[in-house]
Amino acid sequence: xxxxxxxxxxxxxxxxxxxxxxxxxxxxxxxxxxxxxxxxxxxxxxxxxxxxxxxxxxxxxxxxxxxxxxxxxxxxxxxxxxxxxxxxxxxxxxxxxxxxxxxxxxxxxxxxxxxxxxxxxxxxxxxxxxxxxxxxxxxxxxxxxxxxxxxxxxxxxxxxxxxxxxxxxxxxxxxxxxxxxxxxxxxxxxxxxxxxxxxxxxxxxxxxxxxxxxxxxxxxxxxxxxxxxxxxxxxxxxxxxxxxxxxxxxxxxxxxxxxxxxxxxxxxxxxxxxxxxxxxx
Ligand SMILES: NC(=O)c1ccc[n+]([C@@H]2O[C@H](COP(=O)([O-])OP(=O)(O)OC[C@H]3O[C@@H](n4cnc5c(N)ncnc54)[C@H](OP(=O)(O)O)[C@@H]3O)[C@@H](O)[C@H]2O)c1
Numbered sequence: 001x002x003x004x005x006x007x008x009x010x011x012x013x014x015x016x017x018x019x020x021x022x023x024x025x026x027x028x029x030x031x032x033x034x035x036x037x038x039x040x041x042x043x044x045x046x047x048x049x050x051x052x053x054x055x056x057x058x059x060x061x062x063x064x065x066x067x068x069x070x071x072x073x074x075x076x077x078x079x080x081x082x083x084x085x086x087x088x089x090x091x092x093x094x095x096x097x098x099x100x101x102x103x104x105x106x107x108x109x110x111x112x113x114x115x116x117x118x119x120x121x122x123x124x125x126x127x128x129x130x131x132x133x134x135x136x137x138x139x140x141x142x143x144x145x146x147x148x149x150x151x152x153x154x155x156x157x158x159x160x161x162x163x164x165x166x167x168x169x170x171x172x173x174x175x176x177x178x179x180x181x182x183x184x185x186x187x188x189x190x191x192x193x194x195x196x197x198x199x200x201x202x203x204x205x206x207x208x209x210x211x212x213x214x215x216x217x218x219x220x221x222x223x224x225x226x227x228x229x230x231x232x233x234x235x236x237x238x239x240x241x242x243x244x245x246x247x248x249x250x251x252x253x254x255x256x257x258x259x260x261x262x263x264x265x266x267x268x269x270x271x272x273x274x275x276x277x278x279x280x281x
Pocket of ligand 1: 016017018019020022023041042043044045047069070071072096097098099100114121132148150151163192193196197198200201206207208
């Protein structure tokens, strides 16, 4: 089945992590392209409402709803589905964006280690939401999943090991499911941003690459345009920007163990205080 053009005005979008950074910019870009029903999901209700308020200002015809929920909790995806269905909405565009990153040495402070939180949010919730919303898209022969990956997916990244591993997982899974659906009319696209100016690390910086930040830091709005283009193109993996593409080509020539050593040196080990940020409850 050929892919139909995305009919934004007839599509309902669900954007996880839609309250800030790249997710918020993607939600705004979807509205700019004509989406009239959109739900943004994140934990902080105030940030969500603020983002939704600005999105409503940007269009006369959009209905923006918010769901304040911790997607790392195992029953949250079911609750998200229940809420959306209670409004009589069906999801045509699912954007898997929500994420966290903290610099930590794996297992050095078990109580505050965010490895399992990372898996629950950036692997489990992505799969659970996709399990819920992909089959109805396939039934309708229309819709798309946009997975927000990262150039970290190509490398072992010491001190954010689970973050990079979750993105490697996402890239592999996304491409396989895209192929499985090539004749269903449903898109499964993957956008691969480099470092982007957001609050991902909790202090106003995107992914930290140390010296490699010299490769360039993108703005969320530019990443969002590339992301929605990637969805339209059903891109298997679309790396944002020539700078990031070149870096990945160069790094791709190196063995993984060498990359891990170089990245470790470029980023440096975490401070003691870095091991006490987010806690898995
Ligand atoms: N910034 C970069 O350099 C960069 C580069 C490549 C890829 N990315 C990817 O881009 C995505 C978005 O990150 P960002 O850079 O835009 O960071 P951000 O501004 O911190 O956005 C993260 C979003 O995820 C939400 N979130 C975090 N934990 C959550 C949870 N447990 N349940 C529900 N929502 C949760 C946050 O809201 P709450 O905190 O209120 O929950 C926020 O809306 C991530 O997947 C990240 O890996 C970022």
